[in-house]
Amino acid sequence: MTRYESVAAVLRERIEHGLYRPGDRLPSIRAVCQEMDVGISTAQEAYRQLMDAALIESRPKSGYFVLPGYAPSVLPSASRPAQRPLDVSQWDQVLELIATRRDDDRLQLGRGVPNLECATLKPLSKILGGLHRRTELNGFNYDTLIGSPELRQQVAKLAVASNCLLHPDDILITTGCQEALAIALRILTQPGDVVAVDSPSFYGTLQILKANGLKALEIPTDPQTGISLEALELALEQWPIRAIQITPTFNNPLGYTLPAERKRALVQLAQRFDVAIIEDDIYGDLAYAQPRPPTVKSFDDDGRVLLCSGFSKTLGPGFRVGWLAPGRYRDQALHMKYVSTGASATLPQRAVAEFIAKGHFDRHLRAVIRQYQRQRDVMIGWVQRYFPPGTGISYPQGGFLLWVELPAAVDCVRLNDRLAEHRLHVAPGALFSASGKFRQCLRLNYAFTLTPDIEDAVRRVGALAGAMVEEALQPLE
Amino acid sequence: MTRYESVAAVLRERIEHGLYRPGDRLPSIRAVCQEMDVGISTAQEAYRQLMDAALIESRPKSGYFVLPGYAPSVLPSASRPAQRPLDVSQWDQVLELIATRRDDDRLQLGRGVPNLECATLKPLSKILGGLHRRTELNGFNYDTLIGSPELRQQVAKLAVASNCLLHPDDILITTGCQEALAIALRILTQPGDVVAVDSPSFYGTLQILKANGLKALEIPTDPQTGISLEALELALEQWPIRAIQITPTFNNPLGYTLPAERKRALVQLAQRFDVAIIEDDIYGDLAYAQPRPPTVKSFDDDGRVLLCSGFSKTLGPGFRVGWLAPGRYRDQALHMKYVSTGASATLPQRAVAEFIAKGHFDRHLRAVIRQYQRQRDVMIGWVQRYFPPGTGISYPQGGFLLWVELPAAVDCVRLNDRLAEHRLHVAPGALFSASGKFRQCLRLNYAFTLTPDIEDAVRRVGALAGAMVEEALQPLE
Numbered sequence: 001m002t003r004y005e006s007v008a009a010v011l012r013e014r015i016e017h018g019l020y021r022p023g024d025r026l027p028s029i030r031a032v033c034q035e036m037d038v039g040i041s042t043a044q045e046a047y048r049q050l051m052d053a054a055l056i057e058s059r060p061k062s063g064y065f066v067l068p069g070y071a072p073s074v075l076p077s078a079s080r081p082a083q084r085p086l087d088v089s090q091w092d093q094v095l096e097l098i099a100t101r102r103d104d105d106r107l108q109l110g111r112g113v114p115n116l117e118c119a120t121l122k123p124l125s126k127i128l129g130g131l132h133r134r135t136e137l138n139g140f141n142y143d144t145l146i147g148s149p150e151l152r153q154q155v156a157k158l159a160v161a162s163n164c165l166l167h168p169d170d171i172l173i174t175t176g177c178q179e180a181l182a183i184a185l186r187i188l189t190q191p192g193d194v195v196a197v198d199s200p201s202f203y204g205t206l207q208i209l210k211a212n213g214l215k216a217l218e219i220p221t222d223p224q225t226g227i228s229l230e231a232l233e234l235a236l237e238q239w240p241i242r243a244i245q246i247t248p249t250f251n252n253p254l255g256y257t258l259p260a261e262r263k264r265a266l267v268q269l270a271q272r273f274d275v276a277i278i279e280d281d282i283y284g285d286l287a288y289a290q291p292r293p294p295t296v297k298s299f300d301d302d303g304r305v306l307l308c309s310g311f312s313k314t315l316g317p318g319f320r321v322g323w324l325a326p327g328r329y330r331d332q333a334l335h336m337k338y339v340s341t342g343a344s345a346t347l348p349q350r351a352v353a354e355f356i357a358k359g360h361f362d363r364h365l366r367a368v369i370r371q372y373q374r375q376r377d378v379m380i381g382w383v384q385r386y387f388p389p390g391t392g393i394s395y396p397q398g399g400f401l402l403w404v405e406l407p408a409a410v411d412c413v414r415l416n417d418r419l420a421e422h423r424l425h426v427a428p429g430a431l432f433s434a435s436g437k438f439r440q441c442l443r444l445n446y447a448f449t450l451t452p453d454i455e456d457a458v459r460r461v462g463a464l465a466g467a468m469v470e471e472a473l474q475p476l477e
Numbered sequence: 478m479t480r481y482e483s484v485a486a487v488l489r490e491r492i493e494h495g496l497y498r499p500g501d502r503l504p505s506i507r508a509v510c511q512e513m514d515v516g517i518s519t520a521q522e523a524y525r526q527l528m529d530a531a532l533i534e535s536r537p538k539s540g541y542f543v544l545p546g547y548a549p550s551v552l553p554s555a556s557r558p559a560q561r562p563l564d565v566s567q568w569d570q571v572l573e574l575i576a577t578r579r580d581d582d583r584l585q586l587g588r589g590v591p592n593l594e595c596a597t598l599k600p601l602s603k604i605l606g607g608l609h610r611r612t613e614l615n616g617f618n619y620d621t622l623i624g625s626p627e628l629r630q631q632v633a634k635l636a637v638a639s640n641c642l643l644h645p646d647d648i649l650i651t652t653g654c655q656e657a658l659a660i661a662l663r664i665l666t667q668p669g670d671v672v673a674v675d676s677p678s679f680y681g682t683l684q685i686l687k688a689n690g691l692k693a694l695e696i697p698t699d700p701q702t703g704i705s706l707e708a709l710e711l712a713l714e715q716w717p718i719r720a721i722q723i724t725p726t727f728n729n730p731l732g733y734t735l736p737a738e739r740k741r742a743l744v745q746l747a748q749r750f751d752v753a754i755i756e757d758d759i760y761g762d763l764a765y766a767q768p769r770p771p772t773v774k775s776f777d778d779d780g781r782v783l784l785c786s787g788f789s790k791t792l793g794p795g796f797r798v799g800w801l802a803p804g805r806y807r808d809q810a811l812h813m814k815y816v817s818t819g820a821s822a823t824l825p826q827r828a829v830a831e832f833i834a835k836g837h838f839d840r841h842l843r844a845v846i847r848q849y850q851r852q853r854d855v856m857i858g859w860v861q862r863y864f865p866p867g868t869g870i871s872y873p874q875g876g877f878l879l880w881v882e883l884p885a886a887v888d889c890v891r892l893n894d895r896l897a898e899h900r901l902h903v904a905p906g907a908l909f910s911a912s913g914k915f916r917q918c919l920r921l922n923y924a925f926t927l928t929p930d931i932e933d934a935v936r937r938v939g940a941l942a943g944a945m946v947e948e949a950l951q952p953l954e
C-alpha cells in the first residue's frame with residue numbers, strides 16, 4: 001500500500017465503524033497531516049480516493065463530509081445451501097455468459113476477465129512478437145509433456161510468496177486453470193461420486209462435476225470467513241466425499257479469504273477423513289496487501305492438496321497457460337494430462353516464462369493490484385448509490401470481482417432478460433450453485449477501466465433491480 | 478505428381494511386379510525418353526529417384542540395374558488381435574516415447590512429428606510474429622468457446638477436399654487432435670464401456686480408454702484394406718460396443734487406407750447397430766495422390782460420425798490446434814470442451830487461419846507431400862537393405878509413418894533397450910495394442926530430412942534386430 005492508501009484505509013475504517021456518520025464533517029487536511037504524520041498532498045490524495053469511492057464529498061470552503069446517503073455496506077448473509085449431494089444444472093446460463101460471439105455488443109459487467117489494457121502488459125506482446133524468430137525454441141514442436149522447464153521454474157519461484165515450496169518437477173503446466181481443475185477432479189473421482197464445494201462456487205468447476213456425472217455437496221460459506229469447517233466436518237461424517245474443491249483466497253464469487261489458521265484446520269480435517277483437497281488459487285496473486293495470503297497447499301504435509309492456478313487472471317486468459325501442483329497424485333495427473341490434450345502449446349509457455357524472468361510480471365502485478373483496489377471502492381460506491389436499499393455487497397481484499405446480494409424480490413436471471421434490451425449483462429448468482437440458488441445475487445467485474453459508461457450501466461442495473469423490488473411491493477390486482 | 482515422378486512410378490511398378498528382376502538391366506535413358514515422351518533430364522531425374530529409394534543402381538558405362546539385393550517389399554501379415562474387450566496397459570512405454578526431456582539426446586526414429594524445417598512453413602513464423610501488434614485481435618482475451626470463426630471457416634473449406642460439407646458452426650476447435658478424441662470418447666462412454674478399435678491403433682487413443690476406464694475391443698485389421706468389417710460386425714453382435722474408433726486414412730501406424738466403398742459400408746454397419754463412429758483423420762490431408770481419399774464422415778447422413786483432425790501433422794504439433802466435427806453430438810461436445818480446457822488459445826488459431834487463407838497451407842502441403850512420398854521410398858529401401866530377411870514393410874499412400882514387422886524372434890521393447898546404448902529409439906509395436914501385442918513390430922518416421930546419420934541409425938537398428946534373430950537360432954546350451 002502506498003502512503004495515501006494507508007491513510008484512506010484508516011479513514012474508511014472509521015467511517016465504516018460509525019465513528020463518523022453520514023453527514024458528519026471529517027477532520028481537516030491539516031489535522032490528518034498531524035495525526036498520521038504525512039504531507040498535505042498525501043492527505044488530499046487519500047480524501048480524493050474516498051470521494052472516488054463515493055464515501056465522502058467535499059463542500060466548497062467547508063471541508064470533507066461523509067455522504068449523507070452513505071450506509072455502511074452490508075455484507076451478504078451467510079449462504080445456506082442444501083445439505084445433500086445434488087446434480088449440477090445451469091449449463092444454459094453458463095453458456096449464455098461465456099459463449100459470447102465476437103459480434104455480441106452487450107456490455108458484460110460480470111465476466112471474470114482482468115484488465116488487458118495495462119501498459120505493464122506491453123512487454124508480453126513484444127516477447128511474443130520476437131519468439132517466432134528464435135528457431136532454437138522449436139516452437140512448432142511438442143514441448144515436454146509436463147511443461148516447459150523454464151516456465152515451471154518461474155512458477156516454483158512465484159509460489160514461494162504463498163508459502164509453498166514447490167520443486168519445478170512438482171508442477172504440471174496445463175491448458176488454463178480449467179484443465180488443472182478438470183484433471184484433478186477426473187483423477188480423484190468416478191461418476192456418481194460426491195464432491196464437497198464451497199457455495200457459491202465457480203461455475204466452471206460445477207460444470208466439470210456435471211460433465212463427469214459427479215454430485216456437488218454445497219457447504220455453507222460465510223462471505224467473510226469462508227467455508228464453514230463445522231458444516232464441512234458434519235458433511236464428511238455423513239457423506240462419502242471423495243474430494244473437497246474450494247477457492248479459499250479471494251474467492252470467486254464471494255470474495256472471502258479463509259484465514260490462515262482455518263486453512264491449516266482444513267488440511268487437518270481432510271487428513272482426518274483421508275480426503276483430497278482441490279485448491280483453486282487463481283486469484284491468489286492479486287492480493288491488495290503484502291504478503292499475499294498463504295495457500296492451503298502450504299499447510300499440506302502429505303501431498304493431499306492439488307493446487308490449481310494459472311495466468312488467466314494476471315496476464316490474460318487467451319494464452320491458456322495454467323498449472324497444477326498435484327502432490328502425491330503426480331503420476332495420475334500426468335497421464336490424465338497426456339490423454340486430455342497432450343503437451344501444452346510451446347510458445348505461450350516460453351513467452352510467459354520470459355515475461356516473469358525479466359521482472360515484468362512483478363511490475364505488472366503491482367500496477368493492476370493498485371488499480372483493482374481503487375476500483376473496488378469505486379464500484380462499491382456505485383452499487384451503494386444506485387442499487388435498491390437492503391443490497392449487500394462483498395468487500396474483497398484481492399482480485400476484481402464483487403458479489404452483490406439484492407433484496408429477495410429480485411431474480412437476477414429475469415433481471416438479465418430485462419438488461420438484454422439495454423445490451424447489458426451481469427453474471428447471475430444462480431450460475432454459482434449446483435441447483436440454482438442465489439437467484440437474488442449477481443457478480444460484477446471491476447477490472448475494466450471504470451468509465452462513465454460503466455457507471456451508467458451500473459446505474460441501469462440498479463434501477464431495473466429497484467423496479468423489480470417495487471413491482472413485488474404492489475398489491476396483486 | 479511431376480513429370481519425373483510419374484516416370485519413376487511406372488518404372489517402380491514394373492520392378493515391383495517382377496518385370497525387371499534383381500540384377501536386371503533397365504532400359505537406357507534414351508529408351509525411356511522415347512517410350513514415355515519425356516526429355517533426357519526428366520528420365521535421369523526419375524532414375525535418380527529410384528536410386529535414392531535403393532531400388533536400382535547405376536554402374537559406370539553400363540547403365541542402370543535393379544539392385545541385386547532387392548526383394549519386393551513384403552507387407553506385414555494381417556493382425557489377429559484377441560477378440561474380447563481388454564483393459565489398456567502400456568502407459569510406461571508411451572511415456573518413454575513421448576515424455577522426452579529437452580536434454581534428451583536420443584535420436585527418435587519413431588515419433589509422429591512432421592518435418593518442421595520446410596521453407597514453406599516460414600510464412601507461419603512471420604504471421605505469428607506480426608500478430609502481437611494487432612491489438613484488434615484481442616489475443617490476450619478468451620476466444621469464442623467453439624473456436625475462432627476465421628479458423629472454422631478455413632477448416633470447412635479444407636474439408637471439401639475430403640468430400641465433407643461442413644458448416645463452420647459444425648466445427649469445434651480443440652487443443653490438438655488429442656482433445657478432439659478425448660472429448661468424443663468422454664461424451665459417448667461411461668467407465669466400463671467397450672470401444673471397438675482398429676488394431677494396431679494410435680497409442681494416444683488407447684490411453685484415453687485407459688484413463689477413462691474403458692475397454693478396448695481390438696478388431697483384426699489388414700495392412701492394405703484396413704479394419705475387417707466382417708470381424709467388426711461379429712463383434713457388434715457379440716459385445717455392447719458404445720463407439721467405433723478408427724483412423725481409416727493413412728492409418729497410424731499401419732498405413733492402410735480403408736477403400737471408399739468400405740468406408741460407406743462402415744457407416745451402414747454403424748447405423749444398423751446404432752453406434753457412433755469416432756474417425757481420426759489427422760493424416761488425411763497428406764495424400765500422395767489427388768484427390769485425397771474421402772472421410773468416413775463424408776458418407777454419414779445421420780450425424781453419427783465424430784470427425785477428429787487438426788494441424789499437428791501438417792503444420793506442427795506445438796500449436797495445439799485441432800478440431801472436432803461432432804455431428805449430432807454438438808451440444809455435449811461443446812459442454813465437454815468447456816469443462817476440459819475452456820476456449821482454445823486465441824492467437825494460434827488466428828495464425829493458422831491466416832496461413833491457410835493466404836494460400837500458404839496449400840503450397841506447404843504440396844511441398845511436404847512430395848517430400849514424404851520420396852522419403853517413403855528411401856526409408857523402405859533402407860529397411861530392405863539393413864533389416865533381417867523376412868521383415869515386412871507397409872507401403873503407405875500418405876503421411877510419413879512406416880510400420881515394420883520383424884521376424885517373430887525380435888522383441889522391439891528389448892530392442893529399444895539395446896538401442897538406448899546407441900542413443901537411438903524406435904516406437905515399439907506394443908504401444909499400439911491394448912495388451913502389448915505386435916511385440917515384433919516397430920514404427921519409423923520418414924518425415925525428417927534423411928541424412929546419412931539417419932541411414933546409419935536405421936542400419937544399426939537393423940543390425941541389432943538381426944542379432945536378436947541370430948541369437949534365437951542358437952541352440953540353447
Ligand SMILES: Cc1ncc(COP(=O)(O)O)c(C=O)c1O
Binds near residue numbers: 175202204282312320
Ligand atoms: C475461480 C476460477 N478458477 C478457474 C478459472 C478458469 O481459468 P482459466 O481461464 O485459466 O481456465 C476461473 C476463470 O473464470 C476462475 O474464476
Ligand SMILES: Cc1ncc(COP(=O)(O)O)c(C=O)c1O
Binds near residue numbers: 341757797
Ligand atoms: C492418429 C493420431 N491421432 C491424433 C494424434 C494427436 O494429435 P495432436 O498432437 O494434434 O493432439 C496423433 C499424433 O501423434 C496421431 O498420430
